[in-house]
Amino acid sequence: MPSIKSRQNTGLHIPDPICRPGDEPDFSGLIIPEAGSVPRPNFDAEEQTLRSLPYGLIRTLDDKGEAKGDWQPNASLESLIIALKTMLLNRAFDAAMFAAQRQGKTSFFMKTSGEEALGAVPSLALRKDDMCFPTYRMVGWLLARGYPIIDLINQIYNNAEDPLKGRQLPILYSAREYGFYSLSGNVGSRIGHGVGWAMAKAYRGLDSLAMAVIGEGTTAEGDYHEALTFASVYKAPVILCVTNNQWAISTFSGIAGAEETTFAAQALGYGIPGLRVDGNDTLAVWSVLEWAAKRARAGLGATLIEFFTYRAEGHSTSDDPTKYRPKDEPTIWPLGDPVNRLKQYLTNQSAWDEKRHQEAISQAKLKVKKAAKAAEDIGILGTSKSDIEEMFKHVFEEPDWRIKEQVKEVGI
Amino acid sequence: MPSIKSRQNTGLHIPDPICRPGDEPDFSGLIIPEAGSVPRPNFDAEEQTLRSLPYGLIRTLDDKGEAKGDWQPNASLESLIIALKTMLLNRAFDAAMFAAQRQGKTSFFMKTSGEEALGAVPSLALRKDDMCFPTYRMVGWLLARGYPIIDLINQIYNNAEDPLKGRQLPILYSAREYGFYSLSGNVGSRIGHGVGWAMAKAYRGLDSLAMAVIGEGTTAEGDYHEALTFASVYKAPVILCVTNNQWAISTFSGIAGAEETTFAAQALGYGIPGLRVDGNDTLAVWSVLEWAAKRARAGLGATLIEFFTYRAEGHSTSDDPTKYRPKDEPTIWPLGDPVNRLKQYLTNQSAWDEKRHQEAISQAKLKVKKAAKAAEDIGILGTSKSDIEEMFKHVFEEPDWRIKEQVKEVGI
Amino acid sequence: MPSMNMIQALNSALDVMLERDPDVLIFGEDVGYFGGVFRVTDKLQQKHGLHRCFDAPISEGGIVSTAIGMGAEGLRPVVEIQFADYILPAYDQLVSEAARLRYRSGGDFTAPITVRSPYGGGIYGGQTHSQSPEAIFAHITGLKTVIPATPYDAKGLLISAIECNDPVIFLEPKRIYNGPFDGHHDRPLKSWKEHPQADVPEGHYIVPLGKSRVVREGSDVTVLAYGTMVYVAEAAISETSIDAELIDLRSIVPLDIDAIVTSVKKTGRCVIVHEASKFGGFGGELTALIEERCFYYLEAPTQRVAGWDTPYPHAFEWDYFPKPSRIVDALEKAIRV
């Protein structure tokens, strides 16, 4: 048995990020192509012609907020303004709920900071009959579609009006009518449901689609490969997305494979297009979704999209990111902030200005405040909850004798 | 609810092979590059420079049995003759054991027909301290290393000398001393063990490696992706191989994704080299293994190799392939037969001739016959088996009270 | 009425449901053109179309996951896992997703899927083609687990499972696909032909989930079994002069607790038989339920006859498989006092 010392001469490679707390944050190794430099193929291009896309980075908005190149969405300025407002609402919502958790009104919360475009934009770019299989950082999808904020907060507070009846951890929403599939604490385990859903739509001869999203850390789960395989084999009308926000709790993306290649490159293994996109660039995000949706609706199958972004804050209310990465890393993220970049673009287009922006922020805060107040009036975790019978419902469609006996035992 | 009829207008794509029983077999869609046409990069080439390899097909032996191009193994003619003899032995073994199953001497058997190179060659090309994580079609590995044939048959007959003590289905061998990891009926579930084993070797600072093999059908399992992920992230010294023999029981490779791209292309998603090789071409197989082994031992990490071959007979003794594919498909497989091709090459090199070939066949048959006779003398399934105590051993290192009580209950 | 073996009965159930309900579709490894390694889906693709019954990649997790998504959308997928031993890669999908979807979404999404899988031993399948995993499903709230023991039940229960709006694990005792097997492996094989339970109607009918079947009435002792063990127990009983009441549970979730309790209160004694390893198996739950509900009626400890606490060993098939003589011993023990 070799001594411990000899093990120090290990040949085992363990990826390790270049910066840790106390170090100067450094993104100099990041290659960021110019906005507009990636050409946009026809939506029905053969996969063989698309094999360089995973290694590029589709960007539309440049540093000055100008839209460059082919990847221009079919989105009106009005709808882009809605996207911006949704992101601002998302931010106000996150701030309020984060504070509420700190005040003990709920047990847990997760913010979307830095990734706001990735909830709002797909919600607007896709159709009402499409279904999103989201991650826990996509509340923007619901906000964009007008889901009542109070219901989000009722769920977070698990109060008597919680649409999920107190059964779920905060933020694990479900809203079928809004195209938002049931979340769960397990990461990755619903990506294949998106494929199955999409196959069902194709089976019915309909042209609606599914979008299923996973974090870059979670791509290591077997579920992800299985979903990609089924999507490819059956040409399912599904848009599979990886939100590469560089971090998975305390773990940098190198532990998920980012040292070796891009996440979009996974597409090559399944013979489907793989797009790598600046996730903080609303126009680019919108445009790639349009492209992939057109492809899916035309029966040409799945697309994999890597949204390249940055998780600007902690993983959740249980996390302190300064324990494992430089404190100011978020502020120097070279792809900027999705809100600022869209704001700049709309301002350049004379469709927006600082005053309207501040108004929108105030309105967003007010909306959230009102909803939070109303929800709080109903109650918060510990002071109000659904009827205890709800604990026993929906295990099955009809309760069996075990449930019936246990309901009695509880004395309901 | 749309009527059944409207469902006939389904948009769901289900891959279906072009030929079924009764059809003329047809491989005209198969693109087969000329032998020698794929250049051999340096073993330490950067992954970025290797991205076309998964779309080619590395071939060395041409139709006339001449060795072409850069992918030439460092194998002597003597060792190639050993490979050939091993393949002939494999064939004799398969024939004898298939017949034995038909005669009721065992419950089950699986042949290697058409894939003989893929057991024998790695066994010879890799080192004694390397470990193979095989599929059930790789008995050639053991034969090449001189594992006693009688012990293989004792295992298949589950007789009193069965090294696995009657616990395993026939052919699910385990032979640590011969670098052959324990097989199991579950497909795919040991590929990650190969990665773990390789990581252990690297951890110890050793330069031995693991080779882990999976069928093309089984690549759809999540285990496969997880193994590739870990292999890539930790740069494990492992050679991951996909035996693409076109079929998974009755299912053609299109159901595993072959309609969309090659299996070697999966490598691109992990940033590791992906080689696609004519699996019936002994020289090419040997050469790619050398290349990948050199890379692994140098600390450059994993390689994925697709062995392109054809399962020339039924899946197992339980299977009749004429139920789902044209009867004569095997005979027109355009990449020929590994034995014939190597024979032709060695003959061209004046290292072999028909007479020696026939002698080798006779010797192989004799060896197997002797071993089978000796094994049969010990006993066959139903007439001889390990001590019944063996049923209860090795559940744990030390039996707990349950085992002890049950041993008593059985009355041992 | 046609006589069907269990495979034909299952095939008929699938055929009927494909015909009746356009939302039903079937997929799994080798189930399409080939019709399944046990032929349960034979000719269904040819009859109903490529998209109604098709092959799937070798990915049990992917199969179940895809089925859940389809089920959430509104289809009623029926998937086959080639052997129950290979259901484990899909265990997370079944437990964390299928079983929990209705509850966690407040009924917003459901998983009306059926997961068929041949299970159990006695076919020289060795460690990985012989296991009986029912206990790991019985413990999971939100899953139903059904195990037919006759062709009639196989069809009627499978139709019930497909029509059920909850996820159902449907375990098919493969040893009795072709004939009832009484555990005497050295005697001639029986076929279903002569068996009254092989009279299977052509069309649609159901056997409700959660209702057991009294195979044989009796007053000395209650015997609880399911799957192949129903016949092994029947044989064992017939080899004694004990007047045992044999109950085929048919489904372990929902469990027909009333029938069990009524019978045990009548007989005061109970023997439970299953193929799975004893420790932590479903027999423990049954024993506990009986003790909780029939304690003052019990005249002897409940006996469990089960597989040993070892993996399923190929060459020791008949040493491992709970054989009639072990059940006879248990019956005698149960009535001794």
Next chain:
Amino acid sequence: MPSMNMIQALNSALDVMLERDPDVLIFGEDVGYFGGVFRVTDKLQQKHGLHRCFDAPISEGGIVSTAIGMGAEGLRPVVEIQFADYILPAYDQLVSEAARLRYRSGGDFTAPITVRSPYGGGIYGGQTHSQSPEAIFAHITGLKTVIPATPYDAKGLLISAIECNDPVIFLEPKRIYNGPFDGHHDRPLKSWKEHPQADVPEGHYIVPLGKSRVVREGSDVTVLAYGTMVYVAEAAISETSIDAELIDLRSIVPLDIDAIVTSVKKTGRCVIVHEASKFGGFGGELTALIEERCFYYLEAPTQRVAGWDTPYPHAFEWDYFPKPSRIVDALEKAIRV
């Protein structure tokens, strides 16, 4: 002797083993630089090196699979699954591979791995951070399942698990990481500081697998518990005048059957407590074992107090979690006759 909470005790066990045995290494999600979401591996990477304690991809199947390969080679990997709820994607690897490797290879290969995972409820973790999956491991031949309930045991049992040549599932009751929790969620939290079982030696010592611990001797009724439930049961007992004998099982495989039988024969009554759902839970097996071995000593039916047969509901945490009053009821029922 230093006072340690359970996290510190576990950390110390890992530290000791990394120091003693170069074949020991640790990996799992977030266990490296950060030291684990519950801090159990805090500073181990910094102290022992990047390759001795490192982060893994989010892939529980991959983590266990990799560990098995390392274990087969000769290393002793200790892996963390961040929450026991997330162990399911690795279930096939644990059952079909880790548990079976020694047996099927005739001892040629073994899997001396330890799979640590925080489990159980009472922390407002909701459905997917609160489950107790021990029953699905107990049924699997070839796996050991260990559940410590004190800092002293946590360290001694973890060292035993790592040194064990069989695969061990090591479930850590996360509710008592920082202090014993008696189920009275509305009372002030206790810390380990004052607890005698928090005196934990710095160095190497073991608590053997398969030996239970008598928490409290008594003669009226035997109470079997493990994990957090040991303290809830202790509180319940103290709220009655019943002289109960409380046994902390410590490991459910191997199970200390002798201690259980001796105690139940003495008291003639038994209450079993676990957090997992009742149906098909480990309490069923315990009840059956006791009935089989102590039937003629039993004066009342064994009582099971367990989680309801529903998923673990976030807002109903304290309605779901088996609380002292439910155990009090069971104790009273058990001694009534």
